[in-house]
Amino acid sequence: MNLFIKWFVASGLLLLAATAPAAAQSASKLVVFAAASMQTALDAITPIFVQQKTTAAAVSYGSSAILAKQIEQGAPADVFISADVKWMDYLEAKKLLAPGTRRNLLGNNLVLVAPKDQDVYLKIKPGFDLAGAAGDGKIAVCTVESCPAGIYAKEAFQKLGIWQKVEPKLAQAGNVRDALALVARGEARFGIVYATDAKAEPRVKVVDTFPADSHSPIIYPVAVVASSKNPDAAVYAAFLTSQAAVKILTAQGFTILSNAVTR
Numbered sequence: 001m002n003l004f005i006k007w008f009v010a011s012g013l014l015l016l017a018a019t020a021p022a023a024a025q026s027a028s029k030l031v032v033f034a035a036a037s038m039q040t041a042l043d044a045i046t047p048i049f050v051q052q053k054t055t056a057a058a059v060s061y062g063s064s065a066i067l068a069k070q071i072e073q074g075a076p077a078d079v080f081i082s083a084d085v086k087w088m089d090y091l092e093a094k095k096l097l098a099p100g101t102r103r104n105l106l107g108n109n110l111v112l113v114a115p116k117d118q119d120v121y122l123k124i125k126p127g128f129d130l131a132g133a134a135g136d137g138k139i140a141v142c143t144v145e146s147c148p149a150g151i152y153a154k155e156a157f158q159k160l161g162i163w164q165k166v167e168p169k170l171a172q173a174g175n176v177r178d179a180l181a182l183v184a185r186g187e188a189r190f191g192i193v194y195a196t197d198a199k200a201e202p203r204v205k206v207v208d209t210f211p212a213d214s215h216s217p218i219i220y221p222v223a224v225v226a227s228s229k230n231p232d233a234a235v236y237a238a239f240l241t242s243q244a245a246v247k248i249l250t251a252q253g254f255t256i257l258s259n260a261v262t263r
Helices: 003-025 036-053 064-072 085-093 130-134 148-159 163-169 176-184 195-200 232-239 243-252
Strands: 030-035 057-062 079-081 103-107 110-115 139-142 170-173 190-194 204-209 219-224
Touching: 030 036, 030 064, 030 232, 036 057, 036 176, 036 195, 036 232, 036 243, 057 064, 064 079, 064 085, 079 232, 085 148, 085 219, 110 148, 110 176, 110 195, 130 139, 130 163, 130 190, 139 148, 139 176, 148 163, 148 176, 148 190, 163 170, 170 176, 176 190, 176 195, 176 204, 190 195, 195 204, 195 243, 219 232
Parallel strands: 030 057, 030 079, 139 170, 139 190
Antiparallel strands: 079 219, 103 219, 110 190, 110 204
């Protein structure tokens, strides 16, 4: 077990300890673990689900990596939505997903952002001088070895031939929304986030979009957690492709994948 995995285990146990009392108080409440980049959309979708289904639900957001490790350690999650297939594969390999419930739900784009009041023009292409444009400032990303948006960013930097110059300037955050916040507060000159994150934060602007072929396809899979006893888990997962949910997701900038059907 490498250092990153050890760190995730420790982080997961700490957060699990912090959230366990709340879960114990409402054992029947549906608990959704979702990638941080889904917060704006799910904060709008979940109340509609609760109202229509007359049930209780709560969503916990974070890095897909940390959420997956929490589920592995026994966190009381009913549904998991990851920002990449890697961490869903991780749980599936450990038989921690309910059979037949996993499906690829959403797509997204990776973008370069800057504070809204910053006057900057950069075209993303092989060898573009992101490090030089950052000057003495930082480039915010989420953890490049584990957090999906950070993994995609590192892949893009390597494909474009700028990784060695960019790496020393990276400010690595725990999840993509934390990276976004660094840019929004002016604490980083640039940031690498999803297009949906940029749309949700009025204090940043998109400088350019990374070419789709510069990184792995951005796919958000969803699945019911195997340990879930809540009958609403599968209902919630299905609700994410309802007309009401799709309207919110697409307005936020997500792409609904054509194969968003139960596996």
